[in-house]
Amino acid sequence: MKAVICTRYGPPDVLQIQEVAKPIPNDNQILVKIIASAVNSGDVRVRSLDVKGMMKFVMRLVLGISKPRKPILGTVFAGVVETVGNKVSKFKAGDKVFGMTGFNFGAHAEYTAVHQNSKVIEMPANASFEEAAAIVFGGHTAIYFLEKAKLADKANKKILIIGATGSVGTAAIQLAKHYHADITVVCSSEGKKLAGELGVTKLILYDKEDFTKQTEKFDIIFDAVGRSNRKQCKQLLNRNGIYKNVNRYASETTQQLQLLKELFEKGAFKAIIDKTFQIDEIKEAHRYVDTGRKKGNVVLKIGE
Template identity: 45%
Template sequence: MKAMVCTKYGSPDVLELTEVNKPVPMANEVLVRIRATSVAAMDVRIRSSDFPLLLWIPMRFLLGFRKPKKTILGVELSGIIEDVGKDVKRFKKGDEIMAYRGMNFGTYAEYTCLHEDGMVVMKPINSTYEEAAAFAFGGLSALYFLKKSNIQSGQRVPFYGASGAVGSSAVQLAKHFGTEVTGVTSTTNIDLVKTLGADLVVDYTTENFVNRNERYDVIFDAVGKISKARSSKVLAPNGTYVSVDGQGIAKVSTKDLHFLKELMEKGKLKSVIDRCYPLEQIPEAHRYAETGRKKGNVAITVGECRVT
């Protein structure tokens, strides 16, 4: 099968398309024909070895010193179950599923094997493969940090970086939880953030939201670009600051993924996709993701791309 392999740490040029052995499912695994995956922030960070100085050596020890131990990156996917192990009970051949692999990686390929008790759920019936594959990382991360902040109905919450993979999901989830949402984004993304449900959108290129005469119950930094010290100016007494930067890996579960899937089927959560690339163009997709200009997610398709 074809797979995009990370040969060493570095620029997107270290990603090479090659032939590898097609996996065979064990007794409690399913074999998935991958139809779509994404370029998540975790993929970019691992490939480039972009870690804070104090974490550089520990992360290299964990992930591999000269190159990633798991050379096929990719943290999320959607696809079709092609085969099942003899002990599998939850799924059958032909099931359309979505899954989150996290640090297990392996979705930059035509096939992968998943444990039936892993983070695997049925694909939302109203989504394309690309839409299903591209929202797990951002959605799960957003849900984790919202829970960490103990989000409550009626609270006032600004989201710095409201148009990114995490931010676009966080805005929608916060509205679902009944909060008053302020989206902080650039000029070109104002309309997008409005469509996600933000009550107010602040253009950070023309206005610094911390200079507004407001107080917020939770401040959510979805891109790691506004510090707690800077945010404290507008944080209400006993308010909470959360950031995706330097917080480690979000603790997520199959229950969380199923919750997001149900919201998507009910039309309360949508997957925001900026661009779609074929498997063969993953290096180009990484280059675009690194520009910092993407809206929502960058999808990768195996086969014909159905997102423009």
């Protein structure tokens, strides 16, 4: 099968398309023919190892010293179940599924084998493969942090979302809207259009003003791009206000996928797709995500 191999850490040129063995599912795994994936900020970070100080050392220990131990990158997928292992009861051949491989990576390839109990569920009935692949990364991260921030506890919570136009930010806006929050976002003049399309009317343009000088106060501040710190935002929080920063670890669950599927089917969560690249254009896709300026998500088209 065709796969994107990360030959070492470095610029997008370290990525190569190679023919590798198709995975063979074990008794509890399903073999998924991947139709679409996404290239996310996490993928380019693993490829480039662009992290500071001790984190570089920690990441090498976790991912591989001189190159990724698991050379096929990619953590999200949408596709069709091709075969199932002998003990698989949850899925059958032909099911359309989407999910996340996380630290097992392997989604930038024509096939992946995943455990039936891993983060994989049936796709939203009304989603295309591209849409299903696009909602996973930002969606699960935004759900994780906004659940921690107790967003759903009551309506009309005042939330400030810093960095509203990336994968996590656009997902956070949609979740905040779903839970009837009063939303203010921090984005650039360039991102204003997209934020408006997502229904946000209160915007602070970071290239025109300093959001920390706001007089308004919030119940939740969620930094979806990791550019602020708690101290800087303290005066913007109401009493008992909660500050969350995406820089902290977020864990992935099947429940998050389930929620995304439900919201997508209800029309309460849309896939925000900036660009779509073919698997052979993987270097271009990484170069684009490397800019840190994508709007929403970048889809990687793999199969038909």
